[in-house]
Amino acid sequence: MERDVSENSSCGTLKLIRGSNIVSDDSPTVGIEGDCWPPYGEIITKSSLCWSSKLRVEVDYLEGKSALSFGLITPNESFSYFLLAYFDPTKGLIKADSKSNSTHFIMNHHELLTLIQSCQAILTFLVNRGLLAAKRICSCGNQMVLRDNKSDDGYHWECPVNQCRKRRSIRAGTFFEDSKIPLSHWLYIIFLWSIDESNKKVSLLTGLSLRTVITALQRLRDICSLKILHGNLKLGGRGKTIEIDESMFGHKRKYNRGRVGQGTWVFGMVERGTGRALAFRVPNRTRETLVTGLVQKFVEPGTTIISDKFSPYFNLNSIGYIHLMVNHSENFVDPYTGAHSNTIEGVWSQIKRKLKAMNGTVKSKLPCYLDEFNWRKCYPGDPFDNLLEAIAEFCPPN
Secondary structure, eight states: OOOETTTTTTEEEEOOOOTTEOOOOOOEEOOOOOOSSOOOOOOOOTGGGOOTTOOOSSSSSSOOOOSEEEEOOSSGGGTTTOOSSEETTEEEEEOOOOTOOOOOOOOHHHHHHHHHTTTTHHHHHOOOHTSSSSSSSTTSSSEEEEEOOOOSSOEEEEEEOTTOOOEEEEESSSTTTTOOHHHHHHHHHHHHTTTTTHHHHHHHHHHHOOOHHHHHHHHHHHHHHHHHHHHHHHHHOTTOEEEEEEESSSSSGGGGOOOOOOOEEEEEETTTTTTOOEEESSSOHHHIIIIIIIIIHOTEEEEEEESSOGGGGGGGGGGOEEEEETTTTOOOTTTTTTOOHHHHHHHHHHHHHHHTTTTOOOHHHHHHHHHHHHHHHHHHHHHHHHHHHHHHSSOOOO
């Protein structure tokens, strides 16, 4: 079944397919029926998405593989930054490339600030991304319902049975449970961290204390660490080249004054061509630590590995890798094989430049900053979208 939306509509028609409904012939308000979106059974309107009142539906409904999507476009010039986009219940706000079938998540600063103005929009967004629960069951066995309130979150769960009436926070059993930071500020913190803003800048823009921001950002880095540790991450493969090396961190004196620090060894590897890289603080540089503990865990067999002539690497050929070496005491590029380690040297420069911009870090925090670097390097794309997915993966509502 098809019906016209407006005479000036760019696409002209809407297809009413399973799970969709046009609420009014004269209104662009859109309702989606079913369990996927919205989870609390309300009609989705323009105001709930915090967009312009002049929004109108102008594209066909699309039935995806697992969820229904709809498209909105803004004819209002003041909102002309928002191009053709779809709202996918499993992905959130994504832009579709009209020249291909690929889609990617989009969220710029303006759109985020618009989103976090409404508690309903925040709730809907976080439920869709799997960070908040879509439903709750009361201890009495009945399904709880959402009620609005005057708290920062705007909603709470409540048992509808008169004899019970138990309440539960929408944060209960989620990543946000033990935090007093408003959900709107959490989304803003995640966004600012994803674009690599400094702690002081995040504190300034959110209005939160620097200590609160540091604690919040540490939780985000903990998610990065979980993703690196449990994400089945592998570099290289047949036909690919990995450079490996070690570097000493924290051993130089500032302005050549004071005692020389003991320093910390960091082992790194980088995949040529893609730029995917990993760096880990290591207690020592033995074969068991570097090769058995890290190379064999994170590098696919059959990979070409380039290193210097450090003795722990001498057995790489015997354990399934193609090993090329360069003697740095003689040259930087091997004259016979062309092997060099310039790419991994670039990785060390990136990490040390970042730490220098932070005015350094305490030794105990170095691993989590390295995991943040690893996560950004190994999971390309939009960091905001990737981090939301990682939070949903490792801290799902329960």
